[in-house]
Amino acid sequence: MSDSSAYRVETTSRLAQWRIDNLASCTYRKSDPFKIGKWNWHLSLEKNRLLFVKLYPEISNLTRDNPPIASFIIRVVSSAGDRKALTHPEITNKRLKNNEDFVWAIEVPLTGKFIIDVEFLDLKIASPDGGESCSIWADGFTRARSNATALASLGRMLTESIHTDIIINASDGSIGAHRAVLAARSPVFRSMFSHNLKEKEMSTIDISDMSIEPCQAFLNYIYGNIQHEDFLTHRLALLHAADKYDISDLKDACHESLLEDIDAKNVLERLQNASLYQLPKLKTGCMRYLVKFGKIFDIRDDFNAFLQCADRDLIAEIFHEVLSAWKGF
Incomplete structure (x- = not known):
């Protein structure tokens, strides 16, 4: 095996194989980049009492912004006639960003020629809107593209x-x-x-x-x-x-969003709406802002005006919170 071919990884669309002829004289070896899916990948070997096998994507803007979420089976296969194999337990939905995210420590000493064989079962990317991650391959990609086109239409x-x-x-x-x-x-x-x-x-x-x-x-x-x-x-x-x-999904979206920027100018209005539309998390957030953090004293005039028109049950809840807070001092 020539020096150049010693680092080359052979690939199909979902399979990568790195053939190692001799590792006896070196303690570290890193493969050339190889492309699977959207990403360039590396395999590396490190000998230090144990043999450490690593699989990771090449550092790039794509990796930083959309790191692969990989499912794969990785094996070390002897090239001898019996082709004995060591197989790592299947990896499922593992986010890989750097060379420490997947490390396989092999205790069995390896001699002679062997192959590192990686079979990618799936590669996903995170949804930009925080939803379920989506496969880049046929089923997931087709579904995502279909959904995006339908929504645009x-x-x-x-x-x-x-x-x-x-x-x-x-x-x-x-x-x-x-x-x-x-x-x-x-x-x-x-x-x-x-x-x-x-x-x-x-x-x-x-x-x-x-x-x-x-x-x-x-x-x-x-x-x-x-x-x-x-x-x-x-x-x-x-x-x-x-x-x-x-x-309901729009109501939930509004509820979560209104929790994010409670301040002195909007807290009373949001508290009223939390009571009107039965939004418990928003009501709790407004109560904590007013009572626990003492902001009720910063908006005393507005709060007095609020008391003149607020729902009786809501006023009772506020005073209950105030009394409970005072007991804590």
Whole structure:
């Protein structure tokens, strides 16, 4: 085996093999890069009492931003006639970013020629929106591409008014939409179109408690086409619409988002909405901000005005929290 071929790894689409002729005279060897999936990879060997085998992706912007989540079987196979093999237990969904993420320590001494054989069962990348990681190979990639294309097409149906069959009347404008999409996303809309209500007969839905901009953001969410800035701007209106039309995922998204930036200017409004829409985590977060962190004293005038119009049960809860906090001193 020539010097150049001693570092070469032979590959198919999912299999990599590194043939080692002689490791006796060296304590460390690193393969040439080899490509599997989207990434360049390396295998390395290190002798130090034990033999350490490492598999890792080459450092790059791709590895930093989208490290592979790998499932594989790795073996060391003797090249002698009996072809004895040592097999590591199957690795499943292991995120690999550097040369310490997968290390196999082999206690059995290896002599003569042998092959390091890596069979990749799957390679995934993390979803950019924090969802389930997706395989880069046929099944996962096809599904992800299909989902992205379908979502983009759904968004175009709304923005380009493609075959709309119902009109949404906001307080200051109208938007065309599609019964089937609305019914699929909201049991309230589905009920409207399933019974002989005026929305079914007149092909209109009046949403008079929303102006056109938050109404557009609401429809954009339903169609999977909302921009993050619009979501942040219209969170409270979207929360109201989600509660009214029973869209639980939108309500949950608003709930989580409203928890993230509680401050002195918005805490009382959010506390009121937490009580109105039964959002326990938001209520707890606002209570802690006001009572445990003592911010109730920083907004005394606003808090006194809040007490004049707040729900009695909510006022009782606040004073219960205050009394409990005082007992702790």
